[in-house]
């Protein structure tokens with residue numbers, strides 16, 4: 001369980017971002033690492049599971065460039081949570 005804070009979207013220029021674990025759009029953020037994390041994933045995650053901002057941004061870019069969101073999510077769900085993103089990344093890097 002990690003503590004996430006809701007971004008006040010009306011007060012902020014930040015747009016809704018994809019959760020760093022499941023990629024669902026969320027207004028919740030894990031402030032110590034400045035990454036988006038939805039409530040469901042926050043309930044199951046440990047601080048050590050949370051990627052740093054650089055890693056998260058890179059994964060988002062890989063996911064957005066390589067597949068449609070549906071394909072990315074389908075592939076993600078076939079891999080084990082919460083390590084899916086790094087496995088996905090490895091597969092992509094091996095394939096390219």
Ligand SMILES: [Zn+2]
Pocket residue numbers: 019020021022023024037038039040041042
């Ligand atoms: Zn999530």
